[in-house]
Amino acid sequence: MGTSNRERRAAKQRRRDERRGVPAGGPPPPDVGRGLPAETLRRLLRRAGVDLAAGREDALTELRHLLAEHLARRRAEILTACDEVVAGVAAPAAADLPDGLLAALDGSPHPVSTWADAAGVTTEDATLATVRLLAATTD
Known part of the structure; x- marks a missing residue:
């Protein structure tokens, strides 16, 4: 047989x-699922912040395209990466950022996650606000 x-x-x-x-x-x-590894995501956020600070407005568009398929399924991982890249960042004096995010920077261990969950902000908007914050604090 x-x-x-x-x-x-x-x-x-x-x-x-x-x-x-x-x-x-x-x-x-x-099972790590589909999506970007955490370190890669943190590097992308930091690089987009530097590019935006340097005046490359298309950095946000590039980031949107890259994250498009990951935003809904990987919200927790993306918000965690956002929290990690803004750890220790002080609120900039003059920036066009949401007040809730700026307030969360003053003591929350997870400022982006706290703000996004409390305000009902989408993952994409939280990611883009993180990049804008990084750009505003880049010298």
Whole structure:
């Protein structure tokens, strides 16, 4: 008798796992989902802030295109990255930023998340406000 369908599928899965470096019989790798890794997202936010500060208005458009597919499904990760890049940033004296975000900078450990959740701000708007804040504080 030949091997069953189930046995063939299991063997195929073992070969895939072996190629991916998953130890035999070990737990499957964590599902990180689709989207940008956190470090890449933080770098993109910082770079967009520097570009915007340098007068490149198209930096926001480029960022929107890049994040378009990630915004809805990855809200928590994106807001966490926003919080991390503004950690330790003082509110700029004169900036065209939402008052709620500026107020959250004065003591909240998660200023962007706190402001976005309290004000019902979309992920895209919170991301763009973060980039504007970074641009306003770039020397």
